[in-house]
Each structure stands twice: as C-alpha cells, then as structure tokens.
Amino acid sequence: MDYVLKTNALCKQYKDFKALSGATMSVPKGSIYGFVGRNGAGKTTLIRLICGMQFPTDGEFEIYGVKSTDSAISDSRKRIGAVVETPSLFPEMTAQDNLKYQYRLLGLPSFEGITELLKLVGLENTGKKKAKDFSLGMRQRLGIAVALCGNPDFLILDEPINGLDPQGIIEIRELILKLNRERNITVLISSHILDELARLATHYGFIDKGSIVREMSAEELEAACRKCIRVTVTDTSAAVRALDDMKLEYNVTGDDSIDIYAKPSITKLAASLEKEGCEILSCTERDENLEGFFISLVGGGSDE
C-alpha cells in the first residue's frame, strides 16, 4: 500500500508539557483518514509539525516518501493543502482576492481556475463581499478553496466542522467526499465529532495522550463494532468447545469474555455451556458505534 504520510515516533515537548510522545501513523493514498482524539490529545500539534509550523523534538515523518530531515521536504509540502484550526484568510479581502493572493504565493502564471474553485466550494456568487462578513461555514469553505489552490493531492483539515450548523456540516461533508472521489485527493481530517467522521472516513487513527493508540480501516472498525452478545464465563476454553459445537461465530476478547456474533437462544447457550462445566457470569448485548469504540479504546475519563 502507498502512503502519503508516515510519522515515526514523533515527539513534541512544550516546556513541561509533552504534547506528542512517539506518535506513529500512516495515511494511505486515496483514503479519507479520520484522525480521532479528545481535545488536547495531540491532533493539532501533529498537524502543525507536518505542515512545518512547528518542529518535532524527536522522531521524524515522511511526506510522499521524503523525510522531514531532508531539504526536499518543502517540495513535498507543495503537494499539501491544509486548513489548520481556523481558515487562513485575509478578512479584508474578497473570496476572489484571497484566492489570487494564494495563486501569487504559489507562483501560478494566471488566475485561471479561481472561478472553478469558487464554484466547487459554492462561493461563486459572493462578489465583493469581504471574508470578514462571511458566515463560519462560508469561511471554512473558502479556507478549503485556498488550500486547494495549486491542485494538491493531500488535503489536511483540522476540525473543519467545529462550530458549523447542520447545513454547514452537510456542505463540508459533501465537499470532502467530492474531492476524494472525483479528484482522488487523500484527506486527513481531524475531529472529535465522531458521528460525522464515521460518515466519511475510510481509515481511522486514534490518538490519546500524544500517542497513536490504534489505526484501522473502516471495514476493521465495522467488524470491531459488530452487533454481538458479550458473555463473561468462568472457563473460556470450555465455552469455546461449547460454541464450536453450536457452530457459532465468536471472538475471545479477554481472559473471561467472549463476543458471540449471532443471536443464539440464551437457554440453549446456557445449557450447552453448563454441559461443558462452564458457568455464565454475565451476558450483555453490544451494539458499538465509533463513539463507543473510541471510549472503550481510550477510556471515558475527562479531557484534562
């Protein structure tokens, strides 16, 4: 698999606070990578390092195979478009002038394509309205348009739907899907609005306390979140024998717990387990979503 971005044990220390402690992640080409973590988990710090706004204290990363220590990293960054935290816009400029400024920064020979970009993000009719008078959703979309100048093939969006109303969220979601499907742009999107991420992401990276605790594809997550019955038993090996006899699909998840992916008759299951000399201690139905999975992964404590 080709990777657009790979980080290797990235660390970032701010005086007494360790924002990143050995974050290792890989973003596959063509994916929408959902970067999930609580506030303060290190999402934005990692993005800042990738974008060159800050320097890692330790570790390294690769963008399109070019290492962060290599002088050619600035050329690799030219293939990135990013909206970090808030859209980078000049408030006194119109949408078109903001894009013109970005075109000049990129050294593009003409302003061709600006109209198309504005149309893509649905801002073609803003005329002389200044960016400071835009709604939050419009600013966010303009920020994405600015990031798309120069046709990048890797888009980094840091909390792009924070503070947006439902309509704004839908617009951004559709835009991201469009960019990924029609332009084949790889998207790294960080968010703690998990329901929304679940509608977009093809891959996930979960970050907690500065470390990537798990990376998985959407299919793997779906499998992990399958509806099941979780039983805790006194003897898992005896339970496994009973479940094999009953030809049930299951997964041993712990020393005393088993997830059963079917809806067996509880009476029959209990009888079968008793026959093997195994006692059921508890039995719960599990129907996990991304949120539940995240909580089970990092625990449900406070953000601080």
Added chain:
Amino acid sequence: MSKLLNADMSRILKAKSLYYGMFITALLAVLFVFLNKEDNVFVSIPESGALVILPFFIGSVIALNVSTEFTSGAIRNKLIIGHSRVNILLSWSVCFTIVTVLFFAAYEGAAFASAAIMSYDLSALKADIVLENLLLVLVLVFTNMFLSLLICVIIEDVRSVAVMFILQFSMMMIATIGGEALSDSETAKLIFRFFPQGQMNVMSILTAPDKPWLTAICAMSAGAAMLILSIVYFRKHDMK
C-alpha cells in the same frame, strides 16, 4: 522568494493603512513647514521638523501588516506550501524597505513642495549637504524599520504596535537625554549613534549631525544585527 515578494507587495500596496499613513506623514511635514515659516528652517537641515514621527508611522504599517499575517493564519499558508522561513522574512524586509522609501518620499516631497509653495528661501541650501542629510535620514529610518520588524516577529499580534511605540520612544529619550548628560564622553556618543531614534530626534530639532558617516555606519550595523536576530528567532520559532 519572487513569488513571496509578488504576493506580499501586491497585498501591502492594496492596504489602506499604507496610504492613510503616508497622507498623515505628508500632512505633518506640511504643517511643520508652515509653523516654522518665520524661522526659515530649511536653511539648516532640509529634512528636519516632524521627522521623528516617521519611524512610528512606518512601524505601525509594518505591525499592522505582519500581525495580520499571524492572526489571519496567512503565514501558515506560506509555510504549508513550502516557503522557507528565511525567505518569508527576507520578503517582508524587502517589502517594508519599499514602504519606508515611500513614506520617506511622501514626507520629504511634501516638506520641499510646501516650502517652495510658501516661498521659503532655499538658496542657501547646498546640494551635497542636503543629499548627505537625506541619505543619513534614510539609513536611520531603515534601522528603525528593522527594529520594528524584529518586534513584530517576536510579538506576532497587534500588541506589537504598542510595544514598538514604547520601545522606540524609550530609546529616543535615552539617547537624547543620555547624549546631553554625557556630552563630554566620546564612548557615550559612540554608543548613542546606535540609537537611530535619538539621532533622528537630534536632527528634528534642527541640529546638524556631526560625523554623519559614523552615525550611518553605526545605524547600518544596528539594522543588520536586528535583521540577523529576526532571522535567528523566526527560523526556530514554533508557530500556531
């Protein structure tokens, strides 16, 4: 670098603050010439008068532009698309050098034009002295510009305007008062030559500068040191 210059210059030249600043500077120059009509101040130093306010106006324009880049996040875009920090800073330096020249031209142009209109006697002016003084003032405002840029790079937001005013005013007062108190000390004189605000204050109160070449060398070294400090700080500084 040329891409950065093109983008920065086109933005700065569209900023209203630049033209408001230049207009007020020119207005003050005219006002000073008018108020000193009786003394015919152009006999001594042509570029004197309200000269001391020039660095404050230039500094304000720099602070407004640089702080906008930081607060709007525009600087992030520059870094993300691969521009180096040194190039970003050098591009600013070139742009603000041009801004400084524009302000200087507005001030001096307005002063000379209004003097001519108000029938000043300019016959006593010697071209070489005028040129020497003009160049010295230009060097001094450039040094002030690099000081302003250093402050803006460190402070990042619009508070840099206030910090810059306080710092420049303090440096001016230290150099002026110190220069008078320690007028016998050659070492003190040399040290105060590194304070461009003080030198400009001296010139603005119609005193001809002594050893202008030495003042220019000291001011240029101070300006270069400030540019180097800005680069060193900016290269290693974490940005939000």
